[in-house]
Amino acid sequence: MPPFQDPTSGLALKFFIQKDLPETLQAELCETIASLGGRVEIKVPRAGFILINPNTPEEERLRLCWMSPDRPERYFVPYTFVDACKVANMLLKQIFLEEGVPIPMHIHSSIANPNARSALSQRIIHSGGDPTASTSSARVILADPNTDVFKHLVQTYQSDPNKYIESYLWVKKSIERGFLVYTPLVYKNPGGRRAGEDRVQFTDEDEHNLAKWIAFTIPRKETGGRTGNVIYKQLCEKKDEPEYAWVQRHSWQSWRERYKKHAARLDQRIAAIVAEAQPAPNAKGQYGYVRQAEEKPKRRRKKKASSPSDDEQPSSPVAGPSSPVQPRQGDDEDESEWAVRVGDEPPPVWAGKKRKTRSNHGESDEEVAKRAKQSARDDEQELTDIAKEFQFTRDEVSAYYVASRDMDKTRARFKKMRELLATSDFD
Structure with a gap:
C-alpha cells in the first residue's frame, strides 16, 4: 500500500501546501504526493497535513487560523516532510x-x-x-x-x-x-531486601559461574585473596556486560559469603576448571598476578688453583740403594717431604699421609663432589623456574625431568602444554 494511503479506509491522505512557496517547489510536491498515493487540496482539510515553510509569517498565520484542539488529526509539518516519507517509504507518524x-x-x-x-x-x-x-x-x-x-x-x-x-x-x-x-x-533501592521479598536462592548454575570466575581470577588458592572483598566487588562491577548478566542475582557480599561457607566443595570445582583450562601464563590485569622479578645473573665461584699433578711434581735426584736423596736447596723445611725409604729403614713420614686423588681434569674428589652439588642445585632452580613460568606444579615438572634427564626437552614439553591449554575453550 502506498505511504500516503489510509490503511483503514484505503482513501488518499489529504495535503494542503502553503501558498507562498515557489511554484516550482509546489509542482514538485504535488507530483511526489500523487506518486505516494496522496492528494493535494486547494483548501485546508479537516483531517490531513498542512505543508508549511517554518519560521515565516505565513506559517504563523496558518497556525493561528487553523490549529485547533477540535481538529487533532490536522497536522502542521514542514514541506520537507514529503521527501522524508519518500526516503523512509512510510508515513511518518x-x-x-x-x-x-x-x-x-x-x-x-x-x-x-x-x-x-x-x-x-x-x-x-x-x-x-x-x-x-x-x-x-x-x-x-x-x-x-x-x-x-x-x-x-x-x-x-x-x-x-x-x-x-x-x-x-x-x-x-x-x-x-x-x-x-x-x-x-524507578525508585533506587538503598540496600537490603524489599519488604516481603524472598531471598534469591543460589542455584547450581550460580555456583558454577562463581567457580569459573574464581578459577579465572585466583587459580591458585595458596596465593590468597579468595575470601577477600576485592574479587567479588570486581565481579559485580561487570553486571552491565551481557556475559555477566547472572551477577545481578546476588550482591557482592552474597557471592563472597557463598564461597566462604562452601569453600571445601567449591575449591574442588575450581581446581577442576583450572586443570582443564588454566589462565594464560603471564596474564596481565588478572587479580593476584604481578610482573615476575628479573632474574639476577648467577655469580660463578672461582675455582681454587689446583696443585700440580703427579706428573708435574719436581723431579728428584735418582737415589741408589745405598745413597740418600739430597734435599733441594732452600727447601730445608720440606726436607722430609722428599725422603724415600732406603734399604730396611722405616718408611718416610709422608707415606703415612693420604694423598688426594685427582680426576682426569686435575680435580680432587672433594672438588668433584662440590661441583656435582652445585650442578644439582642449578637443576633444581631451573625446574622451579619452569614450573613458575608455565604454571605447573613443581612435582609435575620434576617427575618428567627424572624420566627424561633432559632439561631442554623438559622446558619444551611444558611450554607446548601451556600453549595448548591457552588456546582451548574456557567453557
Missing part, C-alpha cells in the same frame, strides 16, 4: 504532540557532532515535535548518555514532573515504535 501541540524539545550541547544534531532535529520536526526550545522551556532535554552532563541533568530535574531527560537514541526508538513513551522512573 506525528507522535511528538501533546493535545495537538508540538512537544518543545532542547538538543543539548553534549551531543557535539553537528551532523548528528541536524539529523536529530529533522527527525523531531518530521514526527511532530519542536526541537528549537530552550533548556528552561523544553519539556524534553535530549543529551548524550555517555557524558557526566547527562547524569547531572537527571539529578537536577528528577523532581520536576514536567521535564524529562532522554538520550538522543530515544527519538529513533520512539519513531520506530510509532508512539511516545518516556523513560520510566
Whole structure:
C-alpha cells in the first residue's frame, strides 16, 4: 500500500501546501504526493497535513487560523516532510504532540557532532515535535548518555514532573515504535531486601559461574585473596556486560559469603576448571598476578688453583740403594717431604699421609663432589623456574625431568602444554 494511503479506509491522505512557496517547489510536491498515493487540496482539510515553510509569517498565520484542539488529526509539518516519507517509504507518524501541540524539545550541547544534531532535529520536526526550545522551556532535554552532563541533568530535574531527560537514541526508538513513551522512573533501592521479598536462592548454575570466575581470577588458592572483598566487588562491577548478566542475582557480599561457607566443595570445582583450562601464563590485569622479578645473573665461584699433578711434581735426584736423596736447596723445611725409604729403614713420614686423588681434569674428589652439588642445585632452580613460568606444579615438572634427564626437552614439553591449554575453550 502506498505511504500516503489510509490503511483503514484505503482513501488518499489529504495535503494542503502553503501558498507562498515557489511554484516550482509546489509542482514538485504535488507530483511526489500523487506518486505516494496522496492528494493535494486547494483548501485546508479537516483531517490531513498542512505543508508549511517554518519560521515565516505565513506559517504563523496558518497556525493561528487553523490549529485547533477540535481538529487533532490536522497536522502542521514542514514541506520537507514529503521527501522524508519518500526516503523512509512510510508515513511518518506525528507522535511528538501533546493535545495537538508540538512537544518543545532542547538538543543539548553534549551531543557535539553537528551532523548528528541536524539529523536529530529533522527527525523531531518530521514526527511532530519542536526541537528549537530552550533548556528552561523544553519539556524534553535530549543529551548524550555517555557524558557526566547527562547524569547531572537527571539529578537536577528528577523532581520536576514536567521535564524529562532522554538520550538522543530515544527519538529513533520512539519513531520506530510509532508512539511516545518516556523513560520510566524507578525508585533506587538503598540496600537490603524489599519488604516481603524472598531471598534469591543460589542455584547450581550460580555456583558454577562463581567457580569459573574464581578459577579465572585466583587459580591458585595458596596465593590468597579468595575470601577477600576485592574479587567479588570486581565481579559485580561487570553486571552491565551481557556475559555477566547472572551477577545481578546476588550482591557482592552474597557471592563472597557463598564461597566462604562452601569453600571445601567449591575449591574442588575450581581446581577442576583450572586443570582443564588454566589462565594464560603471564596474564596481565588478572587479580593476584604481578610482573615476575628479573632474574639476577648467577655469580660463578672461582675455582681454587689446583696443585700440580703427579706428573708435574719436581723431579728428584735418582737415589741408589745405598745413597740418600739430597734435599733441594732452600727447601730445608720440606726436607722430609722428599725422603724415600732406603734399604730396611722405616718408611718416610709422608707415606703415612693420604694423598688426594685427582680426576682426569686435575680435580680432587672433594672438588668433584662440590661441583656435582652445585650442578644439582642449578637443576633444581631451573625446574622451579619452569614450573613458575608455565604454571605447573613443581612435582609435575620434576617427575618428567627424572624420566627424561633432559632439561631442554623438559622446558619444551611444558611450554607446548601451556600453549595448548591457552588456546582451548574456557567453557
